[in-house]
Amino acid sequence: MELTRRNAILMGAGAVLIAGVPLKVAAAAGADEIAAFTGGAEIGAGDIKLIAPEIAENGNTVPIEVSSDTAVEILVLALGNPTPPVATFKFGKLSASRAASTRIRLAGTQEVVAIAKLADGSFVQDTSTVKVTIGGCGG
């Protein structure tokens, strides 16, 4: 096939369609982990920030950062992964800020959720959608 301008546009549209499909597949995934972490308590919004890239070329190493002012514990979940839990950060006495960054694997385009347990016992969450070009589960 000759790579004309028209073909290029068509291919681009096709790629966007394919990339968009895996979204919304596993909405209920991770519900068990969330319940185990919060004990069924209500999750609000507020003092938690999840920084993740909008588009990740390679799902094998996606840099993420979580931060909060008063969290004692932060749980990170990747809802579209075969196993949703990613990491749990517990901050000790000598941690200067309630923040940490690491690199994670994402199987495909999906939502990443960070849930923080605050010092007063309440829970807050932040989500971020990451588009993944190449999945990171070796499938």
Added chain:
Amino acid sequence: MAKGVKPRVKVPKTAAAGDTITIKTLISHKMESGQRKDDDGNVIPRSIINRFTCDFNGENVIDVVLEPAISTNPYLEFEAVVPEAGEFVFTWYDDDGSVYDTSKKIAIE
């Protein structure tokens, strides 16, 4: 013990008392997720580092539970308060029971 595991930690050599410092840690580990298959279609068993802790003079700084979704060569960055001169101890716990640790001394300016 997994092969070629080498912890690397970056901690400033000195700090003022009460200062906040940034610590970066990395350990070379393949973090086999238990999702991959080998050439014959058999699942490669999970083999990851499942926990990381950092302590300063016996006081905890951070305690992280790692899951298979953490990338190969797990990298962690966080901040710590340095109340006095002492030693940071970093410990990684492997699925196979091995424990890797390293420590860094820090002096007060």
